[in-house]
Amino acid sequence: MNESKSNLLKFFLVAYGLPILLTPFLYIANKKGVSTETFPLAWMFFPACGVVIGKLSYKSVELKKWTKIFFICFVVTTFLMALFAILSAFLNAKFFIYGQNILLISMSLLAFAFILYMNVEERESNGLGFNINFKIAIKFILIYIIMYIFTIIVSSKITGDNLPKIQNINFLLIIYLPIQFILTSMLFFGEEYGWRYYLQPIMQKKFGLRLGVIFFGIIWGLWHAPLDFFFYSSSTGIQTLVNQIILCIALGIFFAWAYMKTKNIWLVAFMHCLHNNMYGLFTNGELEGIQNLTWKDVLISALIMSVIYLPILLTKEFRKSNSKVV
Secondary structure, eight states: OOHHHHHHHHHHHHHTHHHHHHHHHHHHHHHHTOOOTHHHHHHTTHHHHHHHHHHHTOSSSOOOHHHHHHHHHHHHHHHHHHHHHHHHTTSOHHHHHHHHHHHHHHHHHHHHHHHHHSOHHHHHHTTOOOOOOHHHHHHHHHHHHHHHHHHHHHHHHHHOOOOOOGGGOOHHHHHHHHHHHHHHHHHHHHHHIIIIIIIHHHHHHHHOHHHHHHHHHHHHHHHTHHHHHHTSOSSOHHHHHHHHHHHHHHHHHHHHHHHHHHOOHHHHHHHHHHHHHHHHHHTTTOOOOOOOOOHHHHHHHHHHHHHHHGGGGGSGGGGSOGGGOO
C-alpha cells in the first residue's frame, strides 16, 4: 500500500473509528438522561486528528519542529477530549464539560502560538497559512450571512412560522464572535482541516469538482449519524440524519467554493463557527436544542437548500479542470 492510500485509511479509521467507539457511551449517557454535551465537542476534533496522525507518520516528508509540536499536542488533546466524553457518561458530566472547555481554550491559544512560530513556508506547506485577501474573506462571510437570513425568511414564509424580531438579535454576540473563534478555534479547525483541506480535494479528483463535493457532503452528513440519534434528536433520528445530510451537502458546496477560491482553512473554519452560532444571534444567545423533525420539515429543507446552494456549482471555481485541484 502506497503512502497516500495508507494515510487515507488512517484518516477514515480515526475520523470514523473514534465516533463508532464513542457511540455506545453516547447511548448510555442519553439513556441515563445526563448531559451529552461533551460528545459533539470531542467529535469535532476527530477529522483533523486523522489527517495529523497521517502527517506524523509520513516517511517521505520530515515535519519541522513547530509543526510537529503542534500536531502532537493536537493528537493528545483529541484523545483527552474523547476520554472526557466517555467519563462524562458515568461520572459528573458538568465537571468534564468544564474540563473540555479549559482544554479547548488552552489548545486553541497554544495552536496560534505554535503556528505563528512557524515560518511562512512551513505554514503554507501544511495548509495552515494565514495569507488571504481580506476583501475576499469579508465577501464570503457577508454572502453566507445573507444566504442564511434568506433561508430563514423563505422557510418562515413556507411554514408560516414567525420571523425573529430585530430586537431579539443579540448584536453583542456578533462583536464577540471573532473572540469566541480564537478561543475555540480548534473545534472548527478539527473539522475543516479534515474535511476541506484533506478529504474534499481527494473526492474532487476522484469524482469531479461538482460530484466530488456532493458525495463528500453525504459522507460528512453520515459522520454525524450517532449525534443525530442520541444528541440532536430525541425521537426522530432518521429524519434528523437525512436533514443533516441535506445540510452538509449545502454547506459543503458553499465551504468548498470559499476554500477553492482562497485555499485558506482559517476562513472556512471561521465560517463554520459563524454557522454554528447564527441561530443564537437570532434567539438572544439561546441554543437550538433538541430537533424533532417531521418528513415535511425535511422536504422543505431540501427544497430551500437546493434553490439557494446548488447554483454555486455554476461558479467558475467549479468549472475548472480536476487537474487544478490541489
